[in-house]
Amino acid sequence: MILLLEQLLNGLQYGVMLFLMAAGLTLVFGIMGLINLAHGSLYMIGAYAAAWTQQQTGSFLLGLAAGLAAAGVLGVALEMAILRRLYGRAHLDQVLATFGVILFANEAVAMLFGRQPLMAGLPRWLAGAVEIVPGVPYPLYRLAIIAVGLAVAAGLYGLIAHTRIGMLVRAGATHRALVGALGVRIGLLFTAVFGLGALLAGLAGALTGPLLSVQVGMGERILIATFVVIVIGGLGSVRGALAGSVLVGMVDTLARAYLPGALRGVMAAADADALGAGLSSMAIFILMAAVLLWRPRGLFPTHG
Amino acid sequence: MVETPRQVVVLLASFAVMAGLPAIAAAAGRPDFVTLGSQVCIMAIAAAGLDLLMGRTGLPSFGQAAWFGLGGYTVAILAAHAGDGSLPGWVTGAWFAWPAAILVPAVLALGIGALCLRTTGISFIMITLAFAQMFFFLFVALKAYGGDDGLSMRRRNALPFIGPRDDVGFYYVCLAALVLVLLVLRRVWRSRLGVVLDGIRQNERRMLAIGLNPFPYKLAAFVLAASLGGLAGALHVNLFRFASPDLLHWTQSGELMVMVVLGGLGSLWGAVFGAAALVLLHVFLAQWTEHWMIVLGPILVAVVLLARRGVWGALGGR
Amino acid sequence: MTRITRRAALAGASLLATPALLRAQPAPLKIGFVTTLSGPGGYLGADIRDAFLLAIKNDTLGGAKVQVMVEDDGLKPAQGKQIVDRFLKTEKIRLFTGIVFSNVLEAVAPDILDEGAIYVSPNAGPSSLAGKNCHRNYFVVSWQNDTLHESAGENANRLGHKRVFVLAPNYPAGRDAITGFKRFFKGEIAGEIYTRLDQTDYAPEMAQIRAANPDAVFQFHPGGLGIAFIRQYQQAGLGGKIPMVVSSPSLDSTTLNAVGDAALGIEVSAQWNSDFDNPVSKKFVADFQARHNRMPTYYASQGYDTALAIAAALKATGGRVDDTEAFRREMLKANFHATRGKFRFGSNQHPIQDWYAIRPQRGADGKLFLKTQGKVLSDRGDAYAEQCKL
Structure with a gap:
């Protein structure tokens, strides 16, 4: 029971991380109709900038700020230099051009920082564990990530439901052409939305550093899971991204924790763990395929 | 589709270079050129199949590597079983293993294609990716066939007249397979199927309106693309005598898409030039700098943004 | 390049x-x-x-x-x-x-x-x-891969551990690691997990270790994997509570620098150390x-x-x-x-050598270093030599 509780928290923490990525990706798709594979690169850039700054200055918070700034600035630059030209294009063109951006970003980071992973430590006030229920310590830092993620979700809800930008975002997601026709400076809106998404990706990357190792290629691994999330949630829907993130985080973590054990009854430990790991990695894709076949537009479809 | 005289000249010249490659390699003292040539032929087969789906029919599949890997694993698994005696030795003959490597993906593609084709647009891209990822993790999980560590194949599939270590002979086999595939695809392009597929890409509703159900045609293209992916995978595993889940990695699917677009989307012959361009870029940029991808990335962006006709468009002048 | x-x-x-x-x-x-x-x-x-x-x-x-x-x-x-x-x-x-x-x-x-x-x-x-x-x-x-971890198994015996939880990545050396450890460790295995070689988040495994509550943990995660593992072990509140016994690839002087104080208390064994x-x-x-x-x-x-x-x-x-x-x-x-x-x-052209217990310590300059403690195994070849006919 206690073990299950801990695994549920692990699932939630992974889900929150996915949400930080998915929110930006799904907004960009919803409003600009762009599939941006390079979103994972912004996550990697955030992680590297944060870890490097933290190594240089010794300050976790400065690192966090640097991660956000680097991802935000480079994100906006990327939008203005390349992605802007892809908005009206076929999805295939978008996939390929942003695939090219991934290759470039990975190599640029490898040249700057080398191929060895960077390590970022935790500040004392976030290290260690707290007892969530008596006798069950849980890493404080992972709890902090959950809190940040939920705060971002609440903030995004406020932004989208109650502000003028939010109104434009909602309008843009459902009637893209109309918003432009209303005389809104659509280019500026696009850049702003993209910048917000980049900022969130940078935040996710910066938060990841102390948990995992910061290395080239880290962006693609979370990118694929993020796409699963937004496809399940319904492309363009932030609400769907939240639901999809938690669902994918839970399914992935629980499958990973319990499938091998279930298989051990029938085969050797090494084989059971390999099969369990493989099947649990497949789980989210099976989930996505099932959702797509059942509701091709995802759980929370946006476009009418 | 009728090639212009200029295109015919380009094709014949390219074929002459390919046919003379082993001699060129020997003269230059670079036997690895032969391996490169085989790689180009193999990737071109997979890319040409994908072009039928992506370029001709307008269905961008992000899962072509699944079929590539399935074909490769089919021959490697047959060889592994023949090696430990659980299957008779003749299953490692190319006459059996290669058709099997085409058939296994084709049958699976029939079922999976029927599911995937219920979606369109970005959903299609994503669901093909999802199925490819499932196969990727399946092979990672199968410890019996090496899992992550991959599965070595002690010797190539037996071919008449060509020894298991004859790299030049194997290169000509790959080249012959490529030429055969291209001639078949050219017929398909010009057949009723090809014309309908073109119509589907331009306007699927119009096809429906004239009383044609596009579904079986799309499925046929999907299965054909998968079969060619399987054949290419079988040849690839024969070339390196090694199968690993990397064959099915999503970046492999991405690279195949890149080859098609680099060569010229929907142009059939383009796939060959796209495959050649990417394989050669990889090798020669990698010799020049370890960070070759920093050059390849911008090239890719530039091709998408500026040079949409690809290499074939530039060479063939259309 | x-x-x-x-x-x-x-x-x-x-x-x-x-x-x-x-x-x-x-x-x-x-x-x-x-x-x-x-x-x-x-x-x-x-x-x-x-x-x-x-x-x-x-x-x-x-x-x-x-x-x-x-x-x-x-x-x-x-x-x-x-x-x-x-x-x-x-x-x-x-x-x-x-x-x-x-x-x-x-x-x-x-x-x-x-x-x-x-x-x-x-x-x-x-x-x-x-x-x-x-x-x-x-x-x-x-x-030979196994012998690294045989030394860790013997080290665990020496330290008096009775129930040990074992983890290693699922690749040939990982499976050899667990085989080797079990060959020499005389106690009971409290749990056995094979992780993925490209895994970096070990949160589910930490929960399982805690639930099994063993005397000690043996893990084999070379290089950067080991860094992530030891740090997350510390973050999960397991460091200092459940001792860790490892062989040299899981804690070398580079990983020692990266994990810092979290390494104190880990018992290592190796065939060489920088203070020889x-x-x-x-x-x-x-x-x-x-x-x-x-x-x-x-x-x-x-x-x-x-x-x-x-x-x-x-x-x-x-x-x-x-x-x-x-x-x-x-x-x-x-x-x-x-x-x-x-x-x-040896007869299979693999080494026959001695193995030593090693422990991270804080030096006089405040920096951590690896200190050799004593011999764990002498003239150890490997378990496969006799199957080799050369």
């Missing part, structure tokens, strides 16, 4: 341009050095390479002119195979070394050996190549630090010993490797002083 390979690539390019006749001087002996330089395991390969090259003075090893061609396999067996294929066919290399990871070695070793070339391992020693499938041209200078009191080791540590400005790891010592072993054989054969039987005779004599002290080859 390292500086050396780039030079090699240029040489390859100029080879295209000039007729072979114009090349003066006898060509140096080419050594194919395939290793892992990128990813979380990248510093392992870099350490082995740097130490190997440290033993080469003026392009000379054992009196023979050599040219080391270094390439990165990226921890991908397929990539390793392509490099080896090119090295064998285009560069005509007959002597290979450098591979870090067992899965890469298992994939490429048959290619090298089938071609009649020689492989000398500075690190990986998978069980699959130590027993029935041992080979006359295949030598291991480091250790013999002249070869002392000179090696001093030279390595002088040239690279960092502490050499176990991997580095293995790379250096490998170079010394090859040097001794080359010296005796006059720098020739084409007569593989002559090379083998000289190689097996192990006519050199290793950094680890006592060293000889």
Whole structure:
């Protein structure tokens, strides 16, 4: 029971991380109709900038700020230099051009920082564990990530439901052409939305550093899971991204924790763990395929 | 589709270079050129199949590597079983293993294609990716066939007249397979199927309106693309005598898409030039700098943004 | 690509341009050095390479002119195979070394050996190549994988642990690790988990360890994996509560720097440590630090010993490797002083050596370092030697 509780928290923490990525990706798709594979690169850039700054200055918070700034600035630059030209294009063109951006970003980071992973430590006030229920310590830092993620979700809800930008975002997601026709400076809106998404990706990357190792290629691994999330949630829907993130985080973590054990009854430990790991990695894709076949537009479809 | 005289000249010249490659390699003292040539032929087969789906029919599949890997694993698994005696030795003959490597993906593609084709647009891209990822993790999980560590194949599939270590002979086999595939695809392009597929890409509703159900045609293209992916995978595993889940990695699917677009989307012959361009870029940029991808990335962006006709468009002048 | 390979690539390019006749001087002996330089395991390969090259003075090893061609396999067996294929066919290399990871070695070793070339391992020693499938041209200078972890198993006995939870990645060396540990550990296994080699988040495993509440944890996660594991172990509140017993790959001087205080209390075992009191080791540590400005790891010592072993054989054969039987005779004599002290080859051409307990400590300068405690195993060969018929 206690073990299950801990695994549920692990699932939630992974889900929150996915949400930080998915929110930006799904907004960009919803409003600009762009599939941006390079979103994972912004996550990697955030992680590297944060870890490097933290190594240089010794300050976790400065690192966090640097991660956000680097991802935000480079994100906006990327939008203005390349992605802007892809908005009206076929999805295939978008996939390929942003695939090219991934290759470039990975190599640029490898040249700057080398191929060895960077390590970022935790500040004392976030290290260690707290007892969530008596006798069950849980890493404080992972709890902090959950809190940040939920705060971002609440903030995004406020932004989208109650502000003028939010109104434009909602309008843009459902009637893209109309918003432009209303005389809104659509280019500026696009850049702003993209910048917000980049900022969130940078935040996710910066938060990841102390948990995992910061290395080239880290962006693609979370990118694929993020796409699963937004496809399940319904492309363009932030609400769907939240639901999809938690669902994918839970399914992935629980499958990973319990499938091998279930298989051990029938085969050797090494084989059971390999099969369990493989099947649990497949789980989210099976989930996505099932959702797509059942509701091709995802759980929370946006476009009418 | 009728090639212009200029295109015919380009094709014949390219074929002459390919046919003379082993001699060129020997003269230059670079036997690895032969391996490169085989790689180009193999990737071109997979890319040409994908072009039928992506370029001709307008269905961008992000899962072509699944079929590539399935074909490769089919021959490697047959060889592994023949090696430990659980299957008779003749299953490692190319006459059996290669058709099997085409058939296994084709049958699976029939079922999976029927599911995937219920979606369109970005959903299609994503669901093909999802199925490819499932196969990727399946092979990672199968410890019996090496899992992550991959599965070595002690010797190539037996071919008449060509020894298991004859790299030049194997290169000509790959080249012959490529030429055969291209001639078949050219017929398909010009057949009723090809014309309908073109119509589907331009306007699927119009096809429906004239009383044609596009579904079986799309499925046929999907299965054909998968079969060619399987054949290419079988040849690839024969070339390196090694199968690993990397064959099915999503970046492999991405690279195949890149080859098609680099060569010229929907142009059939383009796939060959796209495959050649990417394989050669990889090798020669990698010799020049370890960070070759920093050059390849911008090239890719530039091709998408500026040079949409690809290499074939530039060479063939259309 | 390292500086050396780039030079090699240029040489390859100029080879295209000039007729072979114009090349003066006898060509140096080419050594194919395939290793892992990128990813979380990248510093392992870099350490082995740097130490190997440290033993080469003026392009000379054992009196023979050599040219080391270094390439990165990226921890991908397929990539390793392509490099080896090119090295064998285009560069005509007959002597290979450098591979870090067992899965890469298992994939490429048959290619090298089938071609009649020689492989000398500075690190990986998978069980699959130590027993029935041992080979006359295949030598291991480091250790057979299992023995690393046999020493950890014996160390766990010594420390009095009764119930141990074991974890390792699911690849050949990971499975060898758990086999080796269990072979010598006399207590009960509280739980056994195989992680993924590309896994970086161990949160679910931490929860399972806590639930099993063992006396100690044995884990094998080389390089960057180990860093992530130990840090997350600490973050989960397990560090300091449940002791950890590991073998050298899971805690070396590089990972020690990265994990910091979280390493205190971890019990390590290894065949070499940087505080060894013999002249070869002392000179090696001093030279390595002088040239690279960092502490050499176990991997580095293995790379250096490998170079010394090859040097001794080359010296005796006059720098020739084409007569593989002559090379083998000289190689097996192990006519050199290793950094680890006592060293000889067993019947399957894997080492017979001593194993030591090691513990991270805080030095007088406040920095952490690894301190040798005492011998765990003496003259240990490996469990597969008797299956090898050479």
